[in-house]
């Protein structure tokens with residue numbers, strides 16, 4: 165086990181940069197330090213540099229500049245197989261002609277581990293991943309979930325200092341992904357190996373991570389615990405990337421003490437007007453999460469008038485999608501099953517008009533053109 169430290173890591177790829185494309189291809193000036201035993205998750209949209217960063221740490225890709233340390237050792241010049249890291253990919257990469265037991269043993273055999281230790285370790289690892297009944301099978305006789313567990317087992321069996329996992333669950337169907345995710349978390353709690361996990365699935369990031377690194381176009385946007393990232397996003401990109409459903413973004417125009425949002429008007433606290441030095445006619449993006457929008461009695465002042473466009477049951481709660489009247493903006497909010505029942509058949513609710521209160525205590529304000537957070541300031 166070991167800490168992992170990245171100092172100003174950059175990797176620039178030569179590529180065609182068009183007006184629409186990202187201005188930087190690769191990763192740029194990435195620095196962070198993962199304490200020994202922590203589980204960190206790298207997230208971000210496709211092409212933001214997650215896999216490149218993981219491959220640089222593994223030694224499969226060379227950084228253009230910067231330093232990497234595993235524990236106290238600088239590994240810049242250390243080849244991949246001597247870095248003592250184990251990497252698991254989304255496509256499992258098991259040896260098809262070997263049995264599960266042989267796949268689990270392979271890494272240890274390559275390192276010259278003695279036969280009895282290998283046998284003991286294969287059994288221990290297989291039991292911890294509940295694949296001990298599959299040891300004699302070949303990969304093609306296993307389900308996707310079982311294959312992925314063998315791939316994880318092969319990495320664990322080597323007792324590496326660091327685990328690098330690149331979207332290891334993305335080939336599994338939804339149910340299996342949930343259960344394997346829970347097992348992975350439990351496994352990390354048991355073995356406590358420093359883990360870096362790449363995903364573009366924010367639920368995986370939120371449920372697995374000690375800390376999340378949000379990347380965007382090769383840069384670090386934010387590093388924080390799942391709670392910090394969810395409740396204190398640094399900008400609109402992070403706010404809308406983390407959380408399911410994503411944070412609602414409501415375009416508004418400030419006009420003489422009110423926010424005009426389509427047909428709705430909401431009083432803007434005067435403290436905010438002076439703090440943000442709002443000018444009449446100024447556009448703003450108001451951000452608020454679904455759970456902080458509430459259904460109010462009709463004609464409540466300072467509320468949004470919306471029309472229901474969709475209803476999705478989430479089990480304990482129902483997600484309602486509604487269009488803000490006078491705009492094309494769709495917002496999500498949550499309704500209790502009791503509210504849905506009292507309101508009649510959920511299909512009949514489509515097209516119904518509602519009044520939605522928006523609690524200013526949970527409001528974010530972003531610059532519409534840059535996405536920069538204007539409020540809250542911290």
Ligand code: ATP
Pocket residue numbers: 177178179189190208209210211212213214215216217364
């Ligand atoms: P995804 O979620 O789609 O897997 P990612 O966040 O893992 O994406 P990377 O695969 O790290 O992104 O790629 C980051 C950027 O670098 C992308 O623009 C990609 O096209 C570019 N890139 C990656 N590898 C190379 C390469 N070998 N040559 C040129 N460009 C590359």
